[in-house]
Amino acid sequence: MLGLLAFLLEIGAWTGVVLIGASNDVILAWYLTVHLLASLALAFFVGPFLPAGAPRERIPLILLLAGCSYAVPVAGFLGVVIGALMLRFHRPPAAKSDFESLQLPEFEGRETPPAGGFQQVGMRSFLNNREVPVSSRIGAMVALKYVPGRVSSPLLRDVLSDPSEDIRLLAYGMLDNHEKRINRAIDEELKAFSATRHSEGEDAPGDATMLAAQRLSDLYWELFYQELAQGDLRDHAINESLRYCEFVLMQQPDNAPLNLRHGRLLKEFGQIDEAEAAFRRALKLGLPATRVLPYLAELCFEQRNFAETRRLMQDLANWGSLLPRLQPILDYWTPAR
Numbered sequence: 146m147l148g149l150l151a152f153l154l155e156i157g158a159w160t161g162v163v164l165i166g167a168s169n170d171v172i173l174a175w176y177l178t179v180h181l182l183a184s185l186a187l188a189f190f191v192g193p194f195l196p197a198g199a200p201r202e203r204i205p206l207i208l209l210l211a212g213c214s215y216a217v218p219v220a221g222f223l224g225v226v227i228g229a230l231m232l233r234f235h236r237p238p239a240a241k242s243d244f245e246s247l248q249l250p251e252f253e254g255r256e257t258p259p260a261g262g263f264q265q266v267g268m269r270s271f272l273n274n275r276e277v278p279v280s281s282r283i284g285a286m287v288a289l290k291y292v293p294g295r296v297s298s299p300l301l302r303d304v305l306s307d308p309s310e311d312i313r314l315l316a317y318g319m320l321d322n323h324e325k326r327i328n329r330a331i332d333e334e335l336k337a338f339s340a341t342r343h344s345e346g347e348d349a350p351g352d353a354t355m356l357a358a359q360r361l362s363d364l365y366w367e368l369f370y371q372e373l374a375q376g377d378l379r380d381h382a383i384n385e386s387l388r389y390c391e392f393v394l395m396q397q398p399d400n401a402p403l404n405l406r407h408g409r410l411l412k413e414f415g416q417i418d419e420a421e422a423a424f425r426r427a428l429k430l431g432l433p434a435t436r437v438l439p440y441l442a443e444l445c446f447e448q449r450n451f452a453e454t455r456r457l458m459q460d461l462a463n464w465g466s467l468l469p470r471l472q473p474i475l476d477y478w479t480p481a482r
Contacts, residue, residue: 184214187225272304279309286315294323298371324373331364355393359403362389366406369413383413401430405437417444435464439471454478 188211214225268289272282286304289297301316338357345351350358365386368374374382387410394403408423421444428437442457458478461468468475 184211187214269300269303272300279311282312283315294371298323298373302372327364327367334360334364355396358389358392362386383410386410399430401427401432404430405432417448420444435468
């Protein structure tokens, strides 16, 4: 509407010069007045087409456009329209950054793995290499059934998007077997937990109930840790593992491994302070520092407490030979000697 009004006013400003039979002063006053109204209408019309900016910059910009259209007859009017459209729809080419982001390679903990050891990084590269014959990759995947689930499951999940249908089906079948095996074990332990709790009494659960509860926490943890449960099932597995873990800790607060598990589960829920307390309790109860300090250092790093992170990593450096996979991280945080 404003655009049409601006166009008609501008036409009226010029036709009035011809149609009005009056003195030159009256004609000039007519033109300047109507042309000013047309310029203001045009400026408010093209204002929404300009790139978004701060509200306090909008009015001065509109006044500048009106001034350009008013000061330069015809050419200024057309120039404002063209300029506003170019600013709205023209996008300059994206400037090329001086630095590019590259994906970091995965670290292999040992330069020369022990004889008979399993090279997880090497296996991942082999399975994801689509130039390797499918039969060879299938043979490597079949060999994963002799590897612990916490190592094999992430490798199998990596190839679920492989273009080869045989690879995808085999990976899905192996993951499904892992999950079903754990779920069967959970069903058996749930029955055992219910039976022992009923026989021993809910108010004073005995050793059999505690053992069944700990096994349930272990099994639900494996569903999460092996990445077999995804989405809502993953959250359910963490919740159940935490529930049975806390059930055992109520009766056995000095269980160091379960305190470590408790801390890791709390960390998944974002309860950083409670997780740190659980880790320090596990350390105080005698759990080896090599098992606890990496998680404490990770918590400190997430809290941006870099001084404490460095101190913990320097403490870990004393056991560097026992932590080959962490050695590159230890080297980063430990000053050169």
